[in-house]
Amino acid sequence: MKKKTVALMLAAAMAASLTACAGSGSSAESKTTTAADSSAKEESTKADDAEKTTDAAEKKDNSDLKIGLVTDVGGVNDGSFNQSSWEGLQKAAEDFGVEVNYLESSTDADYVPNIETFIDEDYDLIISVGYMLADATRQAAEANPDCNFAIIDDATIDLPNVTCLMFRQEQAAYLVGYVAGLMTKTNNIGFVIGMTNETMNLFGYGYCAGAIDANPDITIQQFNANSFADPATGKTNASTAITNGADIIFHAAGATGLGVIEACQEAGVYAIGVDRDQYNDAPGTVVTSAMKRVDNAVYDSVESLINGTLKGGVHTYDLAAGGVDIAPSQDLLPEDVKKAVEDVKKKIVAGEVTVPSSKEEFEAAYGDVYQLD
Structure with a gap:
């Protein structure tokens, strides 16, 4: 068990801020002031005061x-x-x-x-x-x-x-599934989950729904690693999917997913990350990530x-509040894919596209496709 402490004191920053405030607003230059100028100055002063109040609240000890x-x-x-x-x-x-x-x-x-x-x-x-x-x-x-x-x-x-x-992780998963459905060249993609339960399966529902909506002919290989801390199993699952024709694999598996990314990197196929932007974990391999802004x-x-x-x-x-989204690192995404994703994002926010958030909702729309229960 490791323990780390970070303690940051802002008293010096407060003092600097107060000093700067005290030294502002003086000038030896005189000029004629119109009523409009006076009003504008008053509004500016109010805005400055409001900003200083906010800064002071953030910088208190x-x-x-x-x-x-x-x-x-x-x-x-x-x-x-x-x-x-x-x-x-x-x-x-x-x-x-x-x-x-x-x-x-x-x-x-x-x-x-x-x-x-x-x-x-x-x-x-x-x-x-x-x-x-x-x-x-x-x-x-x-x-x-x-x-x-x-x-x-x-x-x-x-x-x-x-x-x-x-x-609403199913919304972020839908977006990366949509990317996978558009970008696969084999019509065959993979999904590795850390564990199956009501919460984690939301990733699967969203990913499969997005992939099918983008590419109705797609095959989705699905694996349960049954661990969030087993990169070796993640790598084995991904390697199996690649051997069976998958050219893009999404993981929702925590540290287990590092093995998924490694397998994809070695095989020269795309991986999709989760929770945070994982592009820098393997540039050229992680095509995008389903971000959950924890x-x-x-x-x-x-x-x-x-x-x-x-x-x-x-x-x-949710997506509308910026709580979930596709990753900002998009160097590997073609322009037409970026545009398609932005269009479907707007439809989700507007309620024109409903992403399934339960097994019942998924099966009602897509049939018995999701295999991880």
């Missing part, structure tokens, strides 16, 4: 606030949702001056002691990464009602001190804690 992140297996460098969560927390530390830590979970036996460590150290907010931590988070939240908790990808905890951060959700939770507006309940991030 929050160093006494401590936020802890408990990862799922796969660790903070999984290249996926654990890493994205930590990146969001690091940005919050930089912007707000809070103290942040992470504790890595090597196995599910680490969930409870990792959470308890942060509780014992009087952390103000504890963020659990992934639905696998739901039982441990619920237990801790019930026993510590004065402590704030947030959990990613789980909506089963109905407690006033637990914020559930959910995502970094934004983590950042928002910290900001809400500071503002005193953090509430329990379910908070859902």
